[in-house]
Amino acid sequence: MITVDEKKMEWHQGITIRELLNRLEHTQFCAAVRLNGKLISTPAFETTKIPDNAVIYLLPLIAGG
Amino acid sequence: MAEFTLKEIKSLEYVRPEIEKGYTDHSLHVDLSSKDIKINPIEPKVKEKFIGGKGYDLWFMWNSVSGKTKWNDPENAICIASGPLGGTPGYPGGGKSIVTTISPLTGIPIDSNVGGYFGPYTKFSGFDILEITGKSDAQIVVLIDGIDSKIKLYEAEGLTDDSYTLSTQLTDYFDKEKPVNISVVSTGSAAKHTELGCLNFTWFDAKRKRVRYKQAGRGGIGTVFAHKNVKAVVARWGSVSMKSNNPADFDAMKNVTKLHAGEINELDPKQNRMALVGTTHLVPIMNDHDCLPVNNFKYGMHPEAHNIGEAVYEHIFDKGFDGCWRGCAVACAHGVKDFVPFTGPYKGQKVFVDGPEYETVAGCGSNLGVFDPFFILEMNFYCDTYGLDTISIGTGIAFVMECFEMGLITKEHTGGMDLSFGNRLNALELLHQMVRGEGFGMIVGKGIRKMKAIFAKDFGADAAIMQDIGMESKGLEFSEYMTKESLAQQGGYGMALKGPQHDEAWLIFLDMVHNFMPTFENKAEALHWFPMFRTWFGLCGLCKLPWNDIVPEDNRQNPEPAKVVKHVGWYADFFSSVTGRKVSPDDLIPMSEAVYNFQRLFNLKMGYGTREFDTLPYRAVGPVTVDEYLSRVERYDKDLTENYKVDITGMEITEKVAVLRKHREARYEQLKDAVYKRRGWTPNGIPTLETVKRLGIDFPDVIELLKANGVC
Numbered sequence: 001m002i003t004v005d006e007k008k009m010e011w012h013q014g015i016t017i018r019e020l021l022n023r024l025e026h027t028q029f030c031a032a033v034r035l036n037g038k039l040i041s042t043p044a045f046e047t048t049k050i051p052d053n054a055v056i057y058l059l060p061l062i063a064g065g
Numbered sequence: 066m067a068e069f070t071l072k073e074i075k076s077l078e079y080v081r082p083e084i085e086k087g088y089t090d091h092s093l094h095v096d097l098s099s100k101d102i103k104i105n106p107i108e109p110k111v112k113e114k115f116i117g118g119k120g121y122d123l124w125f126m127w128n129s130v131s132g133k134t135k136w137n138d139p140e141n142a143i144c145i146a147s148g149p150l151g152g153t154p155g156y157p158g159g160g161k162s163i164v165t166t167i168s169p170l171t172g173i174p175i176d177s178n179v180g181g182y183f184g185p186y187t188k189f190s191g192f193d194i195l196e197i198t199g200k201s202d203a204q205i206v207v208l209i210d211g212i213d214s215k216i217k218l219y220e221a222e223g224l225t226d227d228s229y230t231l232s233t234q235l236t237d238y239f240d241k242e243k244p245v246n247i248s249v250v251s252t253g254s255a256a257k258h259t260e261l262g263c264l265n266f267t268w269f270d271a272k273r274k275r276v277r278y279k280q281a282g283r284g285g286i287g288t289v290f291a292h293k294n295v296k297a298v299v300a301r302w303g304s305v306s307m308k309s310n311n312p313a314d315f316d317a318m319k320n321v322t323k324l325h326a327g328e329i330n331e332l333d334p335k336q337n338r339m340a341l342v343g344t345t346h347l348v349p350i351m352n353d354h355d356c357l358p359v360n361n362f363k364y365g366m367h368p369e370a371h372n373i374g375e376a377v378y379e380h381i382f383d384k385g386f387d388g389c390w391r392g393c394a395v396a397c398a399h400g401v402k403d404f405v406p407f408t409g410p411y412k413g414q415k416v417f418v419d420g421p422e423y424e425t426v427a428g429c430g431s432n433l434g435v436f437d438p439f440f441i442l443e444m445n446f447y448c449d450t451y452g453l454d455t456i457s458i459g460t461g462i463a464f465v466m467e468c469f470e471m472g473l474i475t476k477e478h479t480g481g482m483d484l485s486f487g488n489r490l491n492a493l494e495l496l497h498q499m500v501r502g503e504g505f506g507m508i509v510g511k512g513i514r515k516m517k518a519i520f521a522k523d524f525g526a527d528a529a530i531m532q533d534i535g536m537e538s539k540g541l542e543f544s545e546y547m548t549k550e551s552l553a554q555q556g557g558y559g560m561a562l563k564g565p566q567h568d569e570a571w572l573i574f575l576d577m578v579h580n581f582m583p584t585f586e587n588k589a590e591a592l593h594w595f596p597m598f599r600t601w602f603g604l605c606g607l608c609k610l611p612w613n614d615i616v617p618e619d620n621r622q623n624p625e626p627a628k629v630v631k632h633v634g635w636y637a638d639f640f641s642s643v644t645g646r647k648v649s650p651d652d653l654i655p656m657s658e659a660v661y662n663f664q665r666l667f668n669l670k671m672g673y674g675t676r677e678f679d680t681l682p683y684r685a686v687g688p689v690t691v692d693e694y695l696s697r698v699e700r701y702d703k704d705l706t707e708n709y710k711v712d713i714t715g716m717e718i719t720e721k722v723a724v725l726r727k728h729r730e731a732r733y734e735q736l737k738d739a740v741y742k743r744r745g746w747t748p749n750g751i752p753t754l755e756t757v758k759r760l761g762i763d764f765p766d767v768i769e770l771l772k773a774n775g776v777c
Contacts, residue, residue, distance in 0.1 A: 005618065026621040031210030031578050032350050034335075039346065039375070042578060049629045054508070060616040060628050062350060062578075064546065064571025 002054045011052050018045040020056070032059040069223035069234065071206055077102045077216045081191040081487040087149030087310045087643040088112060092125065093192040093216065095207055097293055098139055098199030102216050107193060114761060118148035118602035119176050120660040122165035123193045123667060125283055126174060129198055132670045136169040136285070137290035137292050139200045143391040145184060145250070145298075149644050151606020152185030154305055155538075156322045156639065157329050158608025160185050160390025162266060168284035168563070169260040170457075170512045171540040173668045175284025175563050178603050180389025180398060181266030181277075182248035185606070187212065189309055200295040201211035211302040212246065221296045226500075228452050229416075232276045235297055243303075249276070251297040252287030253452025261457040261511025265449060272385055278419040279389045279398060282454040283566055284541060285512075289450070301464025305391060313645030321638045325429035325611060329394035329690040333615045339397040340387075341379055344423035348374035351427070355697075356547040358432040360486050361463035362536055362684050362746045363693055365547040369436035373426050377438050381416075395424075395610050408493045411450075421455075426544035428459020433466060434486030443493060451500045456566075457512060460542035462492055462534050464513050473526035479505045513537040533683040539564040539673070548685045550700070551577040553588040555632050556736050559681045560592065562664045568609070569596040575627050589739035594628070603691065605640065612636070647665030659760040662744075662752045666762070669751060670770055676750040679737060687729045691718045701725055751776050 002011045021027040026036055026059065031039045033061050034057040050056070082089040082104075090112065094103040113178075115124045120394040122144035129142040142164045153159040162184025168175035187195055190211025197207070204224070208217040225231050229310065232249040241247045249267045257263025264281040281287075312318040312556040333339055337346050348370060355365035373378075381401050388396040401418040421429075421441050429444035430436060448455045462484075468474045469484040482491040482505065498506025508519055513535045520526035536543040541564025548554040554577075557570030572591055582588045602609045613629045620626050633650045641647045648656075668674030687701075688694040693719060694701050705711040705721060709728045713721060741748060745756035754777040757763045771777050 020160055020720040029575075029581075029621060029626050030092045031574055033490070041348050041350050043353055058621075060336055060613070060620065062347075063627070064347075064567050064573070 002050060002056060004056045005058055011050065011054075014052050016046055017039070017048045020050060027058065029061045030058050031054065031062050033057060034059065047062065069221065069225075071219035071221055071238070073217055074220050075100050075102060075218040079104055079191065079214055079216065081211060081214045081348060084189065084309065084311045084315045086098055086645045088117070089188060089193050091192055092121075092194045092196060093187075093209065094196045094198070095216075095218070096199040097197065097201040097205055097295065102218070102220055104192070112734075114658055114659055115663075116148065116604040116660065117147050117193060118151070118161075118606050119163040119165065119600070121146045122163055122176065123174060123660065123664055125194060125196045126165055126167070127663075127667060127670070129196070132672060134165045134167060135298060136172070137287055140198055141167045141289060143197045143286065143289055143293070144194060145187065147184030147188050149310070149608030150639060152188055152305065152310055153393035153643070154307060154309075154390070155321065155326055157325055157394045157611035158390070159393065161602070161606050161608050162281070162673070163603045163606070164264060164281040164286055164363075166286050166289045167671070168286070168541070169283050169288050170514070171564055171673075173563065173671045173673050174664060174741070175286060175541070176258040176603065177264075177281035177286060178235065178568065178608070179264070179266045179281040180268075180279035180608070181252050182268040182390070183266050183298075183300050185305070185390070186248050186302035186666045189302045189305065189376070190300060195298070197295065197298070199291065199293065204294050204296045206235070206296050207298040209298070209300045210239075211300070212419055213514045220300055220553050224296055227452055228253040229276065229278075231297060232265065232278075235299055236267070236269060236276055239299055239301055244276075245271055246301050246303055248300045248384070249297050250299075251452075252290050253450055253500070255451035255453050255496070255510065256287035257291040258507060258617075259453065259499050260285045260512050261454050261461070261510055262287050262289075262452050263454045264290060265452065268389060268665075273383075273402070273417075275417060277389070277398070277400065278449055280449065280454070282456060284563065285454070287452045287454075302419070310643055312643040314642040317638065317642035321635050321745075322641060325632070325635050326392070326394045328617065329611060329615045331753060332618065333395065336615050338375070339395050339610070339614060342375040342382070343378070343399045345375040345378040345421070345426060347423040348426055349376070351546070352431075355550070358427055358463070358545050358547055360434050361432060361467040361534060362547060363467070363690075364696060365549075367431060367436065370431060372436045373430045373438050373441060378421070381438060381442075395608070395615070397610065401442055404439075404442050404446065406446060408443065408490065409447055409497050411446070418442050418446045419449060423546050425455040425459070428456050432459050432463040433492055433544060435489055435492070437489065440489045444496070447493065447496045451496060451501065453496065456544050457542040458496070459545065461509055461513055461516070461534050462495060464516065465495075465509055468520060468526065468531065468535055471530070473531065474520055474524055479526050488655050493679075512540065513542055514540045530689075533689045535682055536684060537565070538681055538685075539678055541565060543685065546571070546573060548573065549687055552732060552736055553582055553591055555681055555686055555733055556588060556592050556740055557596075558685060559733070560679045560737065560740055561596070562661070563670060565685075569599055571595075581627075585735055585739040588736060589743040592653065595744045597654045597657040597661055598628075600661050601636070601653050603653075604657065647670075655760070659762050662756060662760055663762050665750075666757070666767055666770060669746040669774060674751065675774075676737060676741075676748070677752060677754070679774055681733065683726060683730070686733060687725055688722060691722060694718055694722050747776060
């Protein structure tokens with residue numbers, strides 16, 4: 001299991017951030033997530049694998065300084 | 066600390082105007098030449114049209130300066146105003162001041178939105194706006210004492226030029242028993258030698274028992290302040306509560322405050338964690354998306370960028386509450402204690418550094434090719450202490466470094482200094498020269514536009530290449546975002562009224578990453594709505610960060626998540642509850658639109674404000690050099706072939722650079738056409754008669770101005 005925005009979700013071996021976002025609704029404006037506290041941005045979504053028991057938060061649309 | 070004397074030369078006792086629904090309806094004017102102090106009522110029609118904050122600043126400045134006024138003329142005004150909502154404790158970002166003056170860099174009004182307690186304290190002392198004009202022969206300290214209902218002018222002798230020490234001394238002097246009652250505005254000693262001077266606004270950090278800083282950084286306001294011979298302006302006020310603004314509907318105000326603060330307290334730890342890391346979370350995100358300026362905006366990422374991002378600063382920042390206004394839940398104004406500089410007058414001593422924020426990290430770090438978090442702290446500390454804008458300093462030195470590496474300037478011109486990218490010691494030495502008023506640092510302190518002229522005229526440097534790589538527009542240095550791949554953000558910078566600062570529009574991700582605005586009309590709509598809404602914060606005395614840096618959990622279900630419509634609704638409720646003027650979310654844009662267009666007309670009055678001034682250096686639009694093109698060759702080749710339908714078979718890189726430039730520059734001009742049309746401006750970028758009438762800013766002198774410029 002993984003926790004995404006404080007909701008439990010099924011996990012499977014090899015799932016990437018991109019696959020996770022594809023499973024969720026309304027994620028087209030997500031450009032960064034926190035995976036176990038670490039920032040992961042769009043260019044790494046395809047290649048970043050999510051470990052089991054991960055805690056993930058989807059960051060809001062990046063809005064600049 | 067050195068001994069100093071304050072000799073009282075003028076004192077005015079006044080009956081403090083009561084605050085009614087967020088307003089005192091009075092202005093305070095100090096003329097430094099005549100030493101006159103005047104308190105005047107503000108007309109209801111001014112309140113209705115200009116709202117407060119930046120709106121008031123611009124209106125008062127408009128009436129003080131002529132179209133021929135230069136920054137160093139006595140009639141140039143420095144205006145500081147909060148706004149009707151400013152000074153609400155607990156409302157996130159609810160304590161801002163907005164500062165304006167005619168900028169030494171641009172010749173047009175500059176505005177800067179700054180934290181610290183000064184604006185609210187001045188309002189609670191009885192004044193919606195402070196306007197300072199004239200020029201004093203002796204150094205002056207202005208005291209606005211709302212507790213004793215007195216305005217005083219002092220001639221100062223022996224006060225230090227060091228901004229931190231000065232603020233501490235004056236805080237002690239004016240209320241040693243309750244230092245939290247004091248907020249000081251000052252600059253530093255480099256402001257008088259450069260055109261990049263900032264203002265430091267203080268609040269007293271009761272937990273750390275020290276004066277803290279936020280900066281009104283942009284456009285050289287500190288330089289004007291120093292030129293007028295103002296040593297400091299001090300506001301003194303006592304208790305603050307949610308009733309201080311005497312809101313029209315206290316319960317409604319309390320309710321919306323609770324909602325917004327509660328949401329931030331709950332969601333910030335899950336989102337950007339600004340209460341822990343400030344805006345440094347942006348460093349790795351910008352880097353990952355090729356938007357972090359590296360080596361004078363030449364590149365957008367660097368493998369060492371993680372050394373200067375949130376992961377490092379989270380551990381360096383001193384833990385504790387860091388709100389620049391009372392009870393702000395965002396609390397992003399972090400600092401570092403016991404930092405020990407390795408150069409300059411504080412070498413080897415422990416100091417407190419207020420910062421860094423993202424802009425300082427990117428400007429004084431990656432853009433100089435430096436990825437050392439402690440070097441950035443030292444640049445941050447000395448810029449604050451010397452009264453310098455970290456953005457213009459960072460972008461300006463980055464330009465110098467590229468000129469040095471290109472051979473446009475040499476050690477012969479720099480006083481023997483190697484100013485290659487990454488040279489930390491010599492970057493710091495430029496700051497120390499600015500404060501001593503000597504050496505090559507004095508040229509750098511004039512800003513990029515004047516540097517370009519000096520390098521060309523005196524050093525024989527190639528003016529054309531400097532025009533391409535000198536990251537300024539309207540005379541103001543760029544803030545720290547890469548715009549090459551976002552046409553919308555090119556517009557956000559190029560058409561920003563005061564010059565390329567991101568506070569009008571930050572559209573890079575919507576445009577570049579999400580492709581949310583594919584057409585010129587889409588981009589023009591965004592370049593209408595966002596600058597107008599962001600302007601609204603400056604009218605009301607608010608910070609924009611709580612609007613869209615922490616957002617409701619269901620925000621992404623909204624078809625236009627960038628607008629954060631739930632928060633827009635809260636802001637309308639907040640405004641209604643304090644002022645008693647019932648507004649809906651749809652009313653906020655027209656409020657800003659009047660002031661926004663008025664500022665554009667102000668630029669016109671000063672001899673600017675037309676299409677020819679909304680230009681960009683090509684570095685902001687596309688690759689200037691072959692190296693730059695080659696570094697992203699796949700991207701640029703694709704742009705040529707897919708977007709511009711160019712057959713690049715057999716093309717040399719130099720030809721590709723030239724062809725891409727032709728297309729991208731044409732595209733920016735098309736964007737200008739679309740934006741001007743959407744804003745109700747002529748193709749030359751001037752508000753039409755119809756627009757000024759619709760917005761109710763068709764004052765007689767505005768009509769005369771339009772006539773003089775062939776609009777009606």
